[in-house]
Amino acid sequence: MGLVVQKYGGSSVADAEGIKRVAKRIVEAKKNGNQVVVVVSAMGDTTDELIDLAEQVSPMPAGREFDMLLTAGERISMALLAMAIKNLGHEAQSFTGSQAGVITDSVHNKARIIDVTPGRIRDSIDNGNIAIVAGFQGVSADKKDITTLGRGGSDTTAVALAAALDAEVCEIYTDVDGVFTADPRVVKKARKIDWIAFEDMLELAASGSKVLLHRCVEYARRYNIPIHVRSSFSGLKGTWVSSEPIEQGDKKVEQAIISGVAHDTSEAKITVVGVPDKPGEAASIFRTIADAQINIDMVVQNVSAAATGLTDISFTLPKTEGRKAIDALEANRSGIGFDSLRYDDQIGKISLVGAGMKTNPGVTAAFFEALSDAGVNIELISTSEIRISVVTRADDVNEAVRAVHTAFGLDSDSDEAVVYGGTGR
Amino acid sequence: MGLVVQKYGGSSVADAEGIKRVAKRIVEAKKNGNQVVVVVSAMGDTTDELIDLAEQVSPMPAGREFDMLLTAGERISMALLAMAIKNLGHEAQSFTGSQAGVITDSVHNKARIIDVTPGRIRDSIDNGNIAIVAGFQGVSADKKDITTLGRGGSDTTAVALAAALDAEVCEIYTDVDGVFTADPRVVKKARKIDWIAFEDMLELAASGSKVLLHRCVEYARRYNIPIHVRSSFSGLKGTWVSSEPIEQGDKKVEQAIISGVAHDTSEAKITVVGVPDKPGEAASIFRTIADAQINIDMVVQNVSAAATGLTDISFTLPKTEGRKAIDALEANRSGIGFDSLRYDDQIGKISLVGAGMKTNPGVTAAFFEALSDAGVNIELISTSEIRISVVTRADDVNEAVRAVHTAFGLDSDSDEAVVYGGTGR
Missing domain, CATH: 3.40.1160.10 (Acetylglutamate kinase-like)
Structure with a gap:
């Protein structure tokens, strides 16, 4: 029994x-x-x-x-x-x-x-x-x-x-x-x-x-x-x-090589503009956020503009925590040292998940090709061993999900195989 | 504190x-x-x-x-x-x-x-x-x-x-x-x-x-x-x-001599008709009721008709228990020995309560006089040291309560004293 x-x-x-x-x-x-x-x-x-x-x-x-x-x-x-x-x-x-x-x-x-x-x-x-x-x-x-x-x-x-x-x-x-x-x-x-x-x-x-x-x-x-x-x-x-x-x-x-495509429109993006490009800057930003008990998701640091020595750091977090994060950063503006904050809650995230990524080169390339073919612009990228995620405009999310789903042969009445390029990932 | x-x-x-x-x-x-x-x-x-x-x-x-x-x-x-x-x-x-x-x-x-x-x-x-x-x-x-x-x-x-x-x-x-x-x-x-x-x-x-x-x-x-x-x-x-x-x-x-007048229209009356007037009869009826986990309130046994040797026993109980009591008595009809059962849920109970009853003779008489003056017929009577209760028709209850309340000088803008008779109670 x-x-x-x-x-x-x-x-x-x-x-x-x-x-x-x-x-x-x-x-x-x-x-x-x-x-x-x-x-x-x-x-x-x-x-x-x-x-x-x-x-x-x-x-x-x-x-x-x-x-x-x-x-x-x-x-x-x-x-x-x-x-x-x-x-x-x-x-x-x-x-x-x-x-x-x-x-x-x-x-x-x-x-x-x-x-x-x-x-x-x-x-x-x-x-x-x-x-x-x-x-x-x-x-x-x-x-x-x-x-x-x-x-x-x-x-x-x-x-x-x-x-x-x-x-x-x-x-x-x-x-x-x-x-x-x-x-x-x-x-x-x-x-x-x-x-x-x-x-x-x-x-x-x-x-x-x-x-x-x-x-x-x-x-x-x-x-x-x-x-x-x-x-x-x-x-x-x-x-x-x-x-x-x-x-x-x-x-x-x-x-399965690819398990599925997930999407999420519950996040917002904060960009910290004009951060001095020196060691410890990112740490002080994310220490401020962590002290406010806020979990962040993706992070990207732009290439520094050589002329100014300043850079921008963007990260995503739940929209519901947006207000709190902005307040925490503003309160510590002098400690961190930045020019301004940009808040954007019109973003969406599309993720491709599959253990097969580990052994099938070219998944990443096929993913980006599918998004490109669908005319979807990519703002941030983050990956794990078995996942690729991108941030796009919120309006593009549904179209992007459908395009990726089709491209990887996941559609239910489709028996097309996905041809992976040889560029690896 | x-x-x-x-x-x-x-x-x-x-x-x-x-x-x-x-x-x-x-x-x-x-x-x-x-x-x-x-x-x-x-x-x-x-x-x-x-x-x-x-x-x-x-x-x-x-x-x-x-x-x-x-x-x-x-x-x-x-x-x-x-x-x-x-x-x-x-x-x-x-x-x-x-x-x-x-x-x-x-x-x-x-x-x-x-x-x-x-x-x-x-x-x-x-x-x-x-x-x-x-x-x-x-x-x-x-x-x-x-x-x-x-x-x-x-x-x-x-x-x-x-x-x-x-x-x-x-x-x-x-x-x-x-x-x-x-x-x-x-x-x-x-x-x-x-x-x-x-x-x-x-x-x-x-x-x-x-x-x-x-x-x-x-x-x-x-x-x-x-x-x-x-x-x-x-x-x-x-x-x-x-x-x-x-x-x-x-x-x-x-x-206060009299604390108040209470009434209750949630009870019913069951009369067990044609009970042999011999020792143990009442006991077998109320054992049957008790075994069915039913609480009864008032009990009255009529005077036996000498010619037949039979009597009637009435009691009151919550209306909600009426069905259960009738079923229990019917199930034990041969054991108890009775002719028939009468069920009446059109009754009401009026009670006069007051510790002063113990020391003020005539309260009972004044109570019955008030009911009589109001034309209310009494079906059952029960008393404790500090309470008298009567059962009447349900339709008479409100009138009876008002009459008793007035008779005992309880009305808020009344300053008439109640004149107690000398008959004791």
Whole structure:
């Protein structure tokens, strides 16, 4: 008998009908002879409604109380889901994050899981119950206060529980059929991926793919827990994310050369203009940004103009952090020494991800050729071993994604092979 | 510095505006130099909405899960209230029933508090915080499952915490100005009571007065915690419920001869017809009812008709238990031995309550005269040392309450003295 952890997102349990549909699916897994642990998010828009209420009573809600408030959302969905399962004649018990042993640090609103002690969950399933666990929440190790893991935290709860319970698989149910070679809303011919390696999935998640959060994939890779991302609506097989290719029929799924194309329009670009071109300048800029608790993404330093001895440094960061970064830099203008700041939030990022880049020369060249053929101008470039990302105008992003998707033979009804140039990368 | 426990009901925190208004009142109490612990109910209709959701997913929601669901309501209101207080510049922390140390038995949906261990609350207020505690909920001693105390349970939470923290007073804030000599919706001239003894309040609560629950008053009496029932809207002084009369100006409030008139139209009457008039018959009827976990209120046995040797036994019980009682009696018809059952839910109960009855002869006679003058027919009578109750037709209740209220000089602009007859009671 295997142990399966299933996670259902808010859109899957948006209303009573959704909860009953999900209950049937859970009972199915139990009937198939599995022990079943379910992690559930808050129903539909509940979290947004609670945030709205908080803003009505306080412009700056305190972290501890904000977490106490938000965790009411999963409490509702998990209790209803347990009731719906019992109504189908199976035993179910719901557990808060705290009851399930999800121990976190004390950083309210974006706590990190530091330990999982699932004794009550183990007892519950060993007694024949289906255990329903509140996603997204835990309890702080030191103060025993309720914490939340931040947006998308339910996926992390599911993977962490799967690891602690040594589950065979962590099934992430969502409102799409799996991970696609590109966002299907942008690329009509995007294909569902049957299997993708942890590493490629991590790069896709870091590059704007919304299906799985980076933190969740990281956790799954660390504990080697296979993830199966699939739809709670269609019941089709979805995408497996794991270290080793899955078997399909009598053969293993092959590692794709290119896994997919991700894009992201949530970032902005700040350019620090007129920085003296001497050692330590970049360090003082990024120390200022880091001290403001802001994560940056791509960085580029222009070639120095010899005449002036000045250069420009550009970097990208989430738009939501733009104001804070500008304020932090202005406050330290004399310390850093620069002429002016330019802020640009009309940018987009396109990333090509694939482990095959390591061994297939010419991927980079083909990528740039595709963008060039589509008339897309490139502003910044950044690469990892298995990813190339470029920043373009926001208006060019959709066209660029489609062009790259086609150029690398990812379109679903296309069987053209991509011809790699021999220039290496 | 005193310690005050305040309790706010759902109507006081029905929306963001209500929460902000309540927050100001709490801060006022803190500014007056008190340590403040606040018990809060779920916002407005939240609990009903959650019950509605539960019914959509399951016709018979399980107790454990139902409690898990309902407790989300206070979690929302307490977190919002803490935020609103912090927004006024004061420190506040919210605590679930479990965190506040409210330990109960395991009877889901109507658990009883068996212990309160308020260590975290004590620490919180000693550190200068206002502590906000979820009403209505606790955690079971044996299984560590979340429990609820049943409707009105937040009042009991407040009194229990006040007792455990040795508070000076438990203030129950509600949407009326206090306890009245009769229901002001029925008797326009009803007066607000300044002070009432625990015993009289217990009888009023048992007789249909909705302001305070019987269980809450019982708890307050046992631990001698003065209750101050008052409006969260008007800010006026309300009604003190305590063992000793309060001081008002330079003199003590006098013990009233009659505290008030209560009425109740939530009961039904069952008559067991044709019962053999021999020892043990009543016992077998009420054993049957008790085994079905039904609480009965008044009982009357008619005089036996000598010719047949048969008698009728009537009793009242909550309408909501009527079906269950009839079924239980029918199932045991041969064991008990009776001809038929009559069910009547068109009855009402009027009760006159006052410690003065003990020493003022003629109260009973004056009560019956008032009813007689108003043309109200009496079907059942029951008395305690400080209460007389009668059952009448439901249609007669309002008129009967007004007549009795006037006859005993309780009307607010009346200064007629009640002339007691000399017949004693």
